[in-house]
Amino acid sequence: MLQVGNLSFNYRQTCVLKDIDLNVKKGEIISVLGPNGVGKTTLLKCLLGMIKPCSGFIKMDDMDILKMSPTHRARLIGYVPQAFPSKFPMTVFDAVLMGRKPYVRFVPSGKDLEVVSKVLMSMNLNHLGLKDFDRISGGQKQKVLIARAIAQEPCYLILDEPSSNLDVRHQLEVMDMLKKLAQKKNIGIIMAMHSLNLASRFSDRIVMLKSGCMVCNGTPLEVMTPKIIETVYKIEVNINRINGYPYTIPLNPMPENIIHKELLN
Numbered sequence: 001m002l003q004v005g006n007l008s009f010n011y012r013q014t015c016v017l018k019d020i021d022l023n024v025k026k027g028e029i030i031s032v033l034g035p036n037g038v039g040k041t042t043l044l045k046c047l048l049g050m051i052k053p054c055s056g057f058i059k060m061d062d063m064d065i066l067k068m069s070p071t072h073r074a075r076l077i078g079y080v081p082q083a084f085p086s087k088f089p090m091t092v093f094d095a096v097l098m099g100r101k102p103y104v105r106f107v108p109s110g111k112d113l114e115v116v117s118k119v120l121m122s123m124n125l126n127h128l129g130l131k132d133f134d135r136i137s138g139g140q141k142q143k144v145l146i147a148r149a150i151a152q153e154p155c156y157l158i159l160d161e162p163s164s165n166l167d168v169r170h171q172l173e174v175m176d177m178l179k180k181l182a183q184k185k186n187i188g189i190i191m192a193m194h195s196l197n198l199a200s201r202f203s204d205r206i207v208m209l210k211s212g213c214m215v216c217n218g219t220p221l222e223v224m225t226p227k228i229i230e231t232v233y234k235i236e237v238n239i240n241r242i243n244g245y246p247y248t249i250p251l252n253p254m255p256e257n258i259i260h261k262e263l264l265n
């Protein structure tokens, strides 16, 4: 279990996260939602031990993540960042093989190569294996970085907006794969998301942040309500139920939130 208790984080004097409590079980998918700049990436970076909270704790299987060695942490947690590295001069196969780094001693073993081949196949990426990472599309890069994190065989997977560069079919394909991965390999998945509807369809629980605080933490049916979404995003919405999932239809931004009035007059 991943346990976060009373976590607060400041960038210099500015408080970004306040008293966050969160538990994530293995096999569960949690989406973290909230407006731009609310602190989703900051929360994920704290969970990864990349930045140190000013108070609170983060434990993974009862161990303090800040006290773990980087290799130990890398065996437990896989990460898919929001942005791609600007230069990554290697083939797609080698980029995914980097996910095996926590296990490689001198040279990659037969098992490492086999894991990479399997992940590339299961994500329909094998035809790109010998291409340069720098010369594939943004959506393909996103899938390759997800493949790299999966090749790491982590217990927890942290993804920062995993669907942001993908077309609608690839969004479904990747989300469906993450869901199966969580269930079959018992991996706990925490992902920052912007799409309310993808989050509602594929998450076991949704957490929403506003002004650095957690506004809600519950199943999609519990938290996807017009009132909560209006509180968090300042928009009016209708919620329909499609195939059992709450489906959000945005109507209007709240009047105080409409921008460009001067520009459009």
Ligand SMILES: Nc1ncnc2c1ncn2[C@@H]1O[C@H](COP(=O)(O)OP(=O)(O)OP(=O)(O)O)[C@@H](O)[C@H]1O
Pocket: 011, 016, 034, 035, 036, 037, 038, 039, 040, 041, 042, 043, 192
């Ligand atoms: N390195 C940094 N130094 C100072 N402030 C930062 C830094 N990184 C982020 N911030 C600020 O912290 C706040 C939270 O940023 P964060 O990236 O966590 O938001 P987010 O919810 O992930 O946003 P988005 O949805 O736009 O990706 C923002 O106000 C941002 O400007």
